[in-house]
Structures are given as structure tokens and as C-alpha cells.
Amino acid sequence: MRILITGAAGFVGQHLAKVLLNDEEGRHTVILTDVIEAPIPKGTKWPQNAKSIKADLLAGSQNVVDEGLDAVFVFHGIMSSGSESDFDLGMKVNFDATKALLEVLRQTCPGVRVIYTSSQAVYGGDIVEPVTEATRPTPESSYGCEKIMCEYLITEFARRGFIDGLILRLPTVSVRPGKPTAAASSFLSGIIREPMQGLPCVVPLKDRAYRHWLCSPRILVTNLVHSLTIPREALPGYDRVVNLPGIGVTVQDMMDSLARVGGQDKLQYVSEEDDPKLKPILYSWPTLFDNTRALGLGYVRDTSFDDIVRDFKDSLGSA
Template sequence: MPKVLITGAAGFIGQLLAERLLSEPQYQLILTDVILPPIPERSLNPSNAITIKADLCDPSSLTLLFSSSAPLDAAILLHGIMSSGAEANFDLGMQVNLHATLSVLEQLRQLPSPIRVLYASSQAVYGQPLPAVIDETVQPTPEGSYGTQKLMCEALINDYTRRGFIDGVALRFPTICVRPGKPTAAASSFLSGMIREPLSRKECVIPLKDRHFRSWLCSPRTLAENLVFALSVDFQGKLPLHKRVVNMPGIGVSVQDMMDSLAKVAGEEKLKFLKEETDPVTERILRSWGTEFDNTLAYSVGFKKDVSFEQAVRDYIENEGI
């Protein structure tokens, strides 16, 4: 039974992935976060998971975590301070996004043999100027602290893999949408809010007055399937040991496209809950990111394509029972 450690497991993606892995009987999970993460309520095999509260910035907590979870077959690193949060608090972003990740990698380096490590990177590693369509050959030049911290961790994943310490890959996530729950400290948080809040009859503020503004998005369902795939795919011959970075599949969607999908699926009246205002700080971060990606490399490895944003809205409504 493969034993998989998930850090940041109390967050949305951590819970999403845990539920997906626990839908199959063969995975044993160790879920950890700075708060005690729950075992997802809809898990089919909840007894296959244990939860551990651990602060990855605390050496003693980290040592206890790894002594409790050994031996491991894989680790999925999802912990982090999101984009706006890392920009607002540089020290906290560096501590959690960079130093805690390095500490985890050092623990993994001590294991008897290299294990599969999935690192959650981000499209935020890219900054302007950018070509109309981005692929992995485009030089990352982040314009924010979050993207910079992610890029530094990508370099660590590459070098630890090249040296044979781990069998790692850095997966650059698109914005995951539609997320349930409350708004986050991510600059892109409003993209889920545009759907989530009107469906709950709440207001969502769009932080820029530009309906042509495009974002690169991925549905939660597609992301979960691709992460499960990445746990076992053989990257040999597909990715060089020193270039273990993949832009994950997504779709380009404008603000107007999102509004149209909301209206089509849930009714025109829901649009009245959307308010367009200008937030210069958030808009600067958003406009530094790429809007269209060439996912040829991801598809050649075997990752799954996303379908459409309209389907992501329908998935959200189905999952939340709205």
C-alpha cells in the first residue's frame, strides 16, 4: 500500500486530493498542516489516513512528523502562503514558501531511497514581458515574492532530483477554479468568488475593470486527476533530471467568459452580485501573469486536458449540492 505524505493538507487542494486518493483502497495517507487537518467527510476509505499537526518551520515538529510517517513512498508538497499574502508579508512568505520547503526536502534526502515528490509550483513564476503563448522554454522572471519563492523551490526540486536525493517534479498550477469555501489571500481569489459568491447570493468584487482580462484556469476535478497520475507516471525519457518542471493543463478564460458561464448555468440574475472596482495592487499582480499556455509537454507526459469553464461551474454546483 503506497504511503503518501501531503503537506498543507487542511487547504482546499489538500482536502480535494485526499478525498480523491481515499476513493481507492490502495493509498495510505499522512495528512499534515499547521492546524490538524480533517479527513475529508466523503472519503470512501477514511481509515487509510492519519492526521498530524505539524509546523514545517519548527525543526522539532518536522522531526516528529517524519519519525511518525516513515517509511514513505511519496510526498506531495502543497503548503504555502498565497500570492497576495506573500507580497504583503515578505518574511512569512520566505519562511513558509522557501525555508519550510527546503527543510522538508532535507528530511526527504535522508530517506533510504529516493521517493516521488510532487511540488505545487505556480504560473506566478512568470512575469512580463511575455509572449502571447507560454511554454516551458520561456524564461521565468517573477514580478512578485510568491513567484520568486516558487521558482527557487523549483530549482531545489531539479537539483535534488539530479543528485538522486528524490524523484521530483515541480508542477506549475494554473488558478484552480471554482474553489469552495471562503476567499483566500491569493490575488486570483476573486475568480472563484465570481461564481461561488453569487450562487450564495453574496457580493463578489472583481478587482479590475476589464472584462477582456484573461486568466489561465483549471477545474478542481482535472487537477486532482492529474496529481494522482503524477504520483506514478515514469518521467524517465520524458523529462531530464535537471529540468523536472511542467506547466499543468488549463484553459484561457476572460472575465466576460466567466460571467457568461455563470449566467448560462445559474441565471442572468446572479450577475447583479458582481461588482467591478479597481484595486491597483491586486491588478498589478494579476497583469504580471501569463494568460495563455502551450501544454504540449504536459500532454506528451500523459496529463489530462481540462474541458471548459462552463463544466467547472457545473461541477461546483454538483459537488456543493446547490
């Protein structure tokens, strides 16, 4: 397959590209695009099957789209707290650039599979749990609003036959490697990532019962690749949304896993301090999902947070 990945310099884009380029038979050609030069992942079997294109999608989507595309993964975006602090930038990157890309796709390669990564941030307010795809989105952040706007646009393009759209509402991904991001949920990786490397992490709320729905990088990419196989007719044209499977974990659960897998001494690097700007965003998100639709489509979930921490510990050893 010939696959385009936007936001490809980011963690998810790089991780997915590496998996695709390690396909046993070298069946995939991967085009990586971002506003910076997206590196071709190292240690792959088929690096010659990849190319990187630096582009601003709002002004230059036509430079990264060609008639031979089989699938597009849409990962680009400004994260939650970043969108909240700069409305214009968030709207430009998260919505306007996505719309520009979709317009070029429908003209250049109509019917192409477009896999859009949305977020549980589309939910907010007084929500009855467990959340399903039928739960009405009521975002309480600019990021969530921009995501649901894109969801409706992609659904309309799919209904009209312009694209073969699939919308995946992702759980928070933990543990992400690298550095903290502008996401309000960044600490949900930092609480493991930083202490495991002898670095401090500040949890932005003093509430160890705070619960969040998340998945590991390994399971996320497994599910992203699986999305390439979902038949178009598996979902109705007017409803292209799937809540990807996750597990519910509290701050205390995460600290307990850190101690069990990383060592009791790692807890000294974790501190807790209420952040009045982040708390309203964090508490607006639901904590329990019914993933019946996703599991019925063949998507999978993590089994425990201890395993997620072990994955990250193993990655440090490999690095």
C-alpha cells in the same frame, strides 16, 4: 502507496486525500499534515487508512516523515497577495519550510517521489506567448520568486538523486469552494462561488477582457493522481517542470457562464472595482500556454468553463 500531503487542511489537500481514500482497493495510506489539525475527509471508503499530524515543517519535518513514504505532495504555502504583504512570512513558509522538508526527506527516505505544486506566478514581465516550460521565469511577486527558488532546489535534489522530484506549475484553480483567500486570483473563484450562493463578489479590475489560465478542481486532482504514475525517466534530471493544462477564460466569459448555468439573476452580485495593489500582480501573469509537454505525458484539460461552473453547482446540490 504511503503518501504524505503537506498543507493538507487546504482545499487541494483535502480534495486529493478524499480521492486517494476512495481508491477502489484501498491501496493508499495517507498522512495529512498542516500547522492546524487537518481533518480526515468525510465520506471516504477507507478513512482508517489516514492519519493527521499537526506540525510546523520548519521546526518539525522529522515528525511527519518516515522511511516508508512512497510519495509526497507539497501543497503548503502563503498565497500571492499574502506573500507580497508580508515578505518574511512568505519566505519562511514558502521557501524555508520547503527546504527543511526536503532535507529530512533526503536523509530519511532517499529517492522518494516529491510532487511540488508551483505556479504560473513564476512568469512575469515582457513574455512571448504561448508560454512553454522553456520560457524563462521572471517573477514579479514575492510569491513567484519563492516558488521558483523552490523549483531550483527540488531540481537540484532530483539531479543529485536525493529525491525523485516532479514540479507542476498549476493554472489557477476555479471554482474553489469555501471562503475567499489571500491569493490575488481569489476573485476568479469568487465571481462564481459567491453569486451562486447569493453573496457579493468584487472583481478587482474593471477589465472584462482580462484573460486568465485556469482549470477545475476535478481536473486538477485527476492530474495530481496521474503524477504518481509518471516515470522518473520521462523528464531529464535537470528539467523536472511541467505546466499543467488549462484553458484561457476572460472575466466576460466567466460572467456569461455564470448567467447561462446559474441564471441571469446571479450577475447582480458581481461588481467591479480597480484595486491598485492587485492589478500589477494580475497583469504580470501570462494568459496563453502551450501544454504540449503535459498532454504528451498523459495529463488532461477541461473542455469549457460552463462545465466548470456546472461542477460547482452540482457540488452545492450535494452539500
